[in-house]
Amino acid sequence: MIIVLSLLIIGILANYSGLIAEKLKLPSLIGMMIVGMLIGPSYLNLVPQGTLEISSTIKDVALVTVLFIGGLGISLDQIKQIGRPAVLLSVVPATLEGFVIAFLSMKFLGFTFIQGAILGFIIAAVSPAVLIPSMISLIDRKVGQDKAIPQMLLVGASADDTIAITLFTTFLGVYLQNQKGESISIVSQLISIPISIFASILVAFLLFKISEFALRKVKNDYIKVVVVFIISLMMRYAEKTTHTQYLNSLLAVMIYGFFIRNYMKESAQFILDKMNNIWKYGKLYLFSFVGMAINPTLVGEYIYVGLFMLTISLSFRSVGVLLALTGTNLNLKERIFCVIAYLPKATVQSAKSSIPLQMGVAGGEIMQAIAILSVLVTAPLGAIGIKLTSDKLLNRKEDKYFDEVMKYS
Known part of the structure; x- marks a missing residue:
C-alpha cells in the first residue's frame, strides 16, 4: 500500500510540475525531472525504498510504450527514404564523441585511453527518454513529415544506444581484463554491434509474424492491444534478464511497431490510440524516475573541467x-x-554512471561526476532546443501515407 500510495503521489506531483513547466514555456519533462530530483535520494529523500527498487521496471515499461508508439509512426516509404542517414546517425555522432572524450580525458583528467573511452561511451549515448517523446510529438503535429525527419531521428537514436553501450562494455571489459592480466578481443566485441542490430530486427519480424497469425483470428481490438504490448514488454524483459549483447530490445520494440503499422493496417490506429493513453501516464513516471537517478551533488569540483x-x-x-x-x-x-x-543525454548516463566506480575502475568517481554533469547540461538544453526550434526549422506537412492507412481502422 505504501508503494501504491507513493506512486500515486509521484504521478500527481509529476503531472503538476509538467504543467508548471509548460506555463513557463518549457518542455513538461523538465518539470517532471526536477520534481524527481527534489523528492528523490539526492535531496529530500521522500520516496520509499520499495518504490525506488521497482523504478527501473516502471521506466522500462514507459520506454517500451514510447518506442512502440514510435514504430507505429514510421511508414515503409519513410524507411526507404531515411535508411542510409538513419544508419549513419546511429554510428557516427556517438563514435566520434566517445573517442573525443577519451582523448580529452587523457589530457585533462590524467586518464589512460581505456579509462577515457569508458567515460566517453557512457556520455556518448543520446537519450531515448528525451528524444523519442519529442519526435513522436512532432509526428503527431505533422512537423518535419515532408522529409520524415522525426522518423529518421527515432531510428537513429534507437540504434545509437547499441553502439555506445557496446563500446562502453567493451572498454570496461578491456580495463578489467588488463587488471587481471588477461586479454579481450576488441574485434569480436565490435562485430557484435551489427549482429545485435540484425538480430533485433529478426526477432521483431519473427514475433510480428507469430502475433499477426494469432491476432487475425481475434475480433476484440482490446485483446490485440494487450497481446502486442505484452510481446513488446517480453522483448525488453528478455534482454534485461539474459544480459545478452546480441539483442537491442528498444530497437526491436520499435521495429515491431513498424511492422504492425505497415502490415496490420486495419488495427494500427486503434492500437496507437490505446498506447497513447498508456503513455500519458507512463511519461509521468519515466521522467520523474530519471530525475531521481540524477545526483547533482556528485558533480563537485569537476564542474569546470567537465x-x-x-x-x-x-x-x-x-x-x-x-x-x-x-x-x-x-x-x-x-x-x-x-x-x-541529438544533444540530450539522460537515460543511459543515469543508469551507467556509477558502474565504473562499483567495478573498481580508477577514476570511477570522476567518471560518475562528469556523466551526471552531462545529463544536467544536455537534457534541458536538448529538450528546450527541440521545443523552441522545431516549428521554426522544420516544415509542417500532412503525412498522406499515414492518413490513408488510418482510414481503414
Missing part, C-alpha cells in the same frame, strides 16, 4: 550529425534541428 570537455565533445558530436546527413535533401535549417535533437 563543462569544458562537454563543450568540445558536443561540438564534435554536432559535426558527426552533419557528416551523417551528407548527401541528404535536408536544408541547412533542418540539419541544424537534427544537431539540436
